[in-house]
Amino acid sequence: MLATRAISLVGKRAISTSICVRGGHGVAKVDDYALPAYFDRRENPLPDVQFVTELSAEQKSLKEKEKGSWATLSNEEKIALYRISFKQSFAEMNEGTKEWKSVIAGMFFFIGMTGLVVLWQRKFVYGPVPPTFESEWKEKEVQRMLDMRINPVEGFSAKWDYENKEWKK
Amino acid sequence: MTHASVFRGSHKCTTMRSNSRPCGQTTPLASRCYSHAKVETDEEFDARWVTYFSKPDIDAWELKKGMNTLIGYDLVPEPKILDSALRACRRLNDLASAIRILEAVKDKSGPHKDIYPYLIQELQPTLIELGISTPEDLGMDKL
Numbered sequence: 001m002l003a004t005r006a007i008s009l010v011g012k013r014a015i016s017t018s019i020c021v022r023g024g025h026g027v028a029k030v031d032d033y034a035l036p037a038y039f040d041r042r043e044n045p046l047p048d049v050q051f052v053t054e055l056s057a058e059q060k061s062l063k064e065k066e067k068g069s070w071a072t073l074s075n076e077e078k079i080a081l082y083r084i085s086f087k088q089s090f091a092e093m094n095e096g097t098k099e100w101k102s103v104i105a106g107m108f109f110f111i112g113m114t115g116l117v118v119l120w121q122r123k124f125v126y127g128p129v130p131p132t133f134e135s136e137w138k139e140k141e142v143q144r145m146l147d148m149r150i151n152p153v154e155g156f157s158a159k160w161d162y163e164n165k166e167w168k169k
Numbered sequence: 170m171t172h173a174s175v176f177r178g179s180h181k182c183t184t185m186r187s188n189s190r191p192c193g194q195t196t197p198l199a200s201r202c203y204s205h206a207k208v209e210t211d212e213e214f215d216a217r218w219v220t221y222f223s224k225p226d227i228d229a230w231e232l233k234k235g236m237n238t239l240i241g242y243d244l245v246p247e248p249k250i251l252d253s254a255l256r257a258c259r260r261l262n263d264l265a266s267a268i269r270i271l272e273a274v275k276d277k278s279g280p281h282k283d284i285y286p287y288l289i290q291e292l293q294p295t296l297i298e299l300g301i302s303t304p305e306d307l308g309m310d311k312l
Contacts, residue, residue, distance in 0.1 A: 045273035046233040071300030085265035
């Protein structure tokens, strides 16, 4: 009881350090995080507290006007009342961010960096490739494979025209 | 084939034989081992919520709790429930919550774009009577 009275005197959210008396044994500090908090969530449309806790004089008079017929309120006044109670509308809270652009940019950047690292490695880390990759060696290798009739039915040698000594068209 | 009722579900088993069969074994099609709890019908659900919001001295906490719970269910509330909730907002002099409720049910409809216009159409008399503007009227559905 005393605690709630103390809090309402000081102002709901303005307390960062406020005292609440516990059963005459001592004082406990009520921390900010222990109090009901405001948050905009789709699944919790009416949060525990209003967004604006300290109303200006104008807002206070608007709140008085709210007690009467709502048809007399203008659109701006209705929006003002909404903004007192809530921070973001549903449209605003559901708005997507542009974060995906940063994600894609980051992806390309790191892929690029990796490409540079690979090129550097090719030049400075790896030694020469074996002699079996030279074109002269390869020619002799292909000729040997054809002489051995490698895959003569449907594969390698099948594509070589032995009569005219050229690849089949 | 045992003669059994056509209706499956939480009705009691109609044959003595099926009742005594333990539920680990395969049972004939017409008797299943469902719970015997009574299932609340849609009308009962709606009536319960209409009654909840119709409490004449409902307080702000109860309104919030009710609304947040209702939005937590896997359904869009019927117009009559929303009507009752909007009237509760009126009793509490809380226009902002009334508008928020309309936003919430629109959001709750998800991809089914035809639900919200139907709700507004059904609620139109109430909205006019209480002087509640829809979020669209106030331009709050745009950014």
